């Protein structure tokens with residue numbers, strides 16, 4: 001194993017500010033008082049807030065040290081499957097920070113907000129081109145929010161035809177948010193098993209689909225990182241019974257510029273701008289989950305919508321069949337600017353290349369590790385690949401042990417124990433932004449760990465060693481949570 005990439009553990013310790021503070025210390029000085037003192041409120045009798053007294057440098061060091069405890073795509077590879085933790089070019093952040101955008105206010109009259117409205121309008125058009133669908137609303141603010149919008153659209157569509165369907169087919173390889181969104185909208189999710197190839201079979205859908213079923217929610221590529229090859233035939237079956245096809249497009253970075261989802265029968269689809277289109281995902285910050293639809297669903301899209309009228313961009317609420325508003329104003333505008341900037345700077349050819357590289361990288365990792373880790377579905381994958389701990393179980397080493405050990409080698413662990421259809425899953429999404437050297441380094445680390453599983457399993461069970469926090473007692477953490485820190 002070569003020298004680590006730079007993260008050999010996070011060892012800076014940091015006490016609480018209250019433990020560091022000393023009475024009378026201060027980070028600033030007020031000018032000398034030149035007016036008589038006054039009591040702020042005659043009713044206040046209790047003690048003041050318990051803030052520690054600290055100097056400026058103490059505060060700066062405290063927060064700077066804490067900031068080094070964060071692991072991010074800016075300081076290392078973060079191969080968390082299903083999350084697309086890819087590096088996002090800083091130019092997109094810069095564009096979103098332009099003062100014209102930053103200081104725009106959503107309540108300005110549209111004639112003073114033409115640039116912002118044009119950006120939204122054009123972004124929606126780009127997203128229709130990328131998905132192969134006809135109309136988009138960028139209002140939903142997360143992937144799951146886009147799904148909920150999609151379910152509401154499905155409901156509104158069936159209602160407009162005078163029918164009330166009660167069920168939605170959700171395969172076992174769908175993202176976990178899918179059945180939740182369907183249930184939140186009042187539908188009963190009907191689970192369907194994937195076949196031995198890890199994808200949906202035409203027969204299983206033919207069996208499950210009936211006229212009580214509003215449609216199907218298909219994550220494509222699915223959570224095994226596999227392309228749903230039978231989707232076109234499945235869509236035909238669902239459509240023939242009057243249902244609609246919902247495509248979860250959060251994994252669009254595997255298929256941009258390659259798959260026309262409209263052509264394979266998808267009627268509604270959400271995208272995650274905060275995965276595929278240049279907003280970092282996973283930081284808990286704002287997101288955007290545009291919902292894209294086929295023509296016959298357009299009247300139901302959320303309002304307001306940006307339309308073009310007499311050469312001006314305006315926000316219109318004049319869509320009587322709309323499902324209404326899903327968020328204040330028009331969603332998270334900052335994320336839209338980054339997506340717009342990303343799409344414009346990449347161009348159609350660049351987006352396609354990004355998808356090709358995401359798929360190439362995942363297949364490279366898969367091929368180079370499949371002789372040491374069990375690969376439950378040994379076939380070409382899309383942007384992520386799924387292994388298990390079956391081989392290492394012979395030495396009583398589990399996925400969790402290996403994930404913990406990976407931190408000693410300087411990598412954020414991949415997603416583990418998900419998808420649920422694979423026992424002991426290790427789900428790796430390298431993304432398109434990692435170069436071959438870094439992928440090789442990651443592969444070497446995992447190969448070294450598989451060797452340790454054979455030669456020194458006791459060591460593995462205690463990992464990590466070089467992290468600030470060592471192996472946690474997960475049972476105690478779950479049974480006796482200490483929420484005070």
Ligand SMILES: *Cc1c(COP(=O)(O)O)cnc(C)c1O
Pocket residue numbers: 082083142143144145175177219248250251272287289
């Ligand atoms: C991330 C993801 C979601 C949910 O997106 P959020 O923005 O986290 O709500 C849905 N489906 C798939 C396939 C995903 O990867």
